[in-house]
Amino acid sequence: MANAPNGNQWARLDRDLHRISRIEIAVAHTSRPLVGTGVALAFLVLAALLAELVLGFPPGGVLVAAAAVFGAYMALNIGANDVANNMGPVVGARALRMSTAIVIAALAEIAGALLAGSDVVSTISVGIVDPQSVPQGPPLLAMMMAALMAAALFINFATLIGAPVSTTHSIVGGVMGAGIAAAGYEALNWPMMGRITASWIVSPLMGGAIAAAVLALIRNRISRREDKMAAARRWVPILVGFMGGTFAAYLGIKGLGRIVTLSGSEALVLGVVSGLLLWGATIPVIRRQSAGMENRMRSVKALFALPLVIAATLLSFAHGANDVANAVGPLAAIVHAAEHGALAEGIAVPNWVMLIGAFGIAFGLFLFGPRLIRRVGSQITKLNPMRSYCVALSAAVTVILASWLGLPVSSTHIAVGGVFGIGFYREWEAGRRQYSTSQRLAREERRRRKLVRRSHFLTIVAAWVVTVPLAGSLAAGIFWMLMLIV
Structure with missing residues (x-):
């Protein structure tokens, strides 16, 4: 019988096992990005197969399959980049864990795309290019393919550098560049x-x-009151009702295309009625929730957690209803042109194309979204449920005002601008308190007390400025390459 290991041998064995376990942990950590990339590639292959199976392998099937791949790639990038604007503030405020926020956002995005996504898209995105001016046949198909590829590649690059950009402006830039080239x-x-x-x-x-x-209103009406809980019981239901009414009108204007079509006045009536009902329903809920809470700001912030989660979910639903068109619009145009040889003014989106867009956004969020969610939620400025609620509410209000004024605005720019607005307002308020007490600080100390990270601010603004010209230049180059092939 062999001798049992002595104490030194057991110690060496423990050290070796510890090294092996550390190597396994390191391998698992480094292989995580590869798993995400592998799942994304599998989804692209499935999109191509779905296109071929649904269309029955037509003569131009290879082109349609390639377009399906890039439409799916675009949807993945929208999920990785754009959805962070809705869920970033929720995670940054610690109202939800990252995993829970991703699940809720993914389900809301899919529901928004499939239930309320537009079933008809513009032939050329938002009327940027006149379809009649583009030669039919290969040039038209190459133009739409180049726009789709360029937008997806640009958003992928922006995600890698941690910059939330507008997917709408990316596809507009792609169409612009490819249209000029064509x-x-x-x-x-x-x-x-x-x-x-x-x-x-x-x-x-x-x-x-x-x-x-909105943050200034909350500070003046709740935070600075001596009886904060009494003020919160009065004002939080009003704010929640205003939020509900605003989102009802927002969805009525922007997102319920497949369920019901509403005019502007009908959407406004829906918003007012919904707001009043939600205000009345919230009063007893807030009273019960606030019972026994201490009279301090920590308790007030807790009252905004659930309204914030609901607001972020509604934003994700509306985003899925609207921005899925950025992925499926060019793909639907390519499918229509391949089948009929030309484009019409309005193109119906096939259900299989909408499925690619909806599930692509969800997969992109699952696989690559956490990085941008952290950037928006915690790396620009410090957020809590109350501040994040202000960001969510401002997004809906801004879209409604912009629609009323006829301005084409970006949900990404609005949401990130809201985060910056919260941070800069807090800086201004802190500076006002400093000067009111005649306390002069050294320049280095003032710089240390900045509440908005300037490096992220400059990176994001620079990415916004170059979105359209860079995506357009890339699309023009891709168009000329495609014309050499076809």
Whole structure:
């Protein structure tokens, strides 16, 4: 019988097993990105197979399959980048864990895309290019394919550098660049491009100003009151009712296309009625929830946690209803052109195309979304449920105001602008308190007390500025490459 290991041998064995376990942990950590990439590639292959099976392998089936792959790739990138604007503040405020937020957002995005996503999309995204000015056949197909590929590649790059960008502006830039390459500058709708350029400035400023105004209202009506809980019982139901009414009107204007079509006045009536009902229903809920709470701001912030989660879920639903068109619109146009040889003014989106867009956004969020969620939620400025609620509410209010004014705004710019608005308002408020006490701080100390990270601010703003020109230049180059192939 062999001798049992002595104490030294057991110690060496323990050290070796510990090293092996550390190697296994390191391998698992480094292989995580590969797992995400593998699942994403499998989804792209399934999208191509679905396109071929549904269409029955037509003569132009290879082109349609390739378009399905890039439509799925675009949807993955939308999920990885754009959805962070809705769930980032919730995670940053610690109202939800990352995993729970991702599950809720994914389900809401799928529901929004499949239930309320537009079943008809514009032939050329938001009227940027006149379809009649583009030669039919290969040039038209190459233009739409180039726009889709360029937008997806640009959003992928922005996600890698941690910059939340507008997927709508990305696809607009792609269509613009490919349209210029295919038909020249005269084919573009320059007034529309001017309005989109103006929205780069209007969207974040409106979002930031409204978020800061709501935070100032809460500070004046609740935070600075001696009896904070009594003020919260009065004002939180009002704010929740206003939120509910705003989101009802928002969805009525932007998102219920497959369920019911509402005019602007009907959406406004829906918003007012919904707001009043929710206000009345929230009063007893807040009273029960606040019973026994201490009279301090920590208790007030806790009252905003559930309304914040509901607001973020509704934002994700509306996002799925609206921005899925950025992935499926060009794909639907390519499928229509391949089947009929030309484009019409309005194109019906096949159900299989909508499925690719809906599940692509969900997969992109699951696989690659956490990085941008952390960036928006905690790395720009410090958020809590009350501040994050202000961001969510400002997003809905800004979209409604912009729709009323006829301005094409970006949900990404609004949401991130709201986060910046909260941070800069808190900086201004802290500076006002400092000067009111005649306390002068050294320059280094003032810099240390900044509540908005300037490096992220500059990175994000730079990415916004270059979105349309960079996506357009990339699309033009891809178009010329495709024309050499076809």
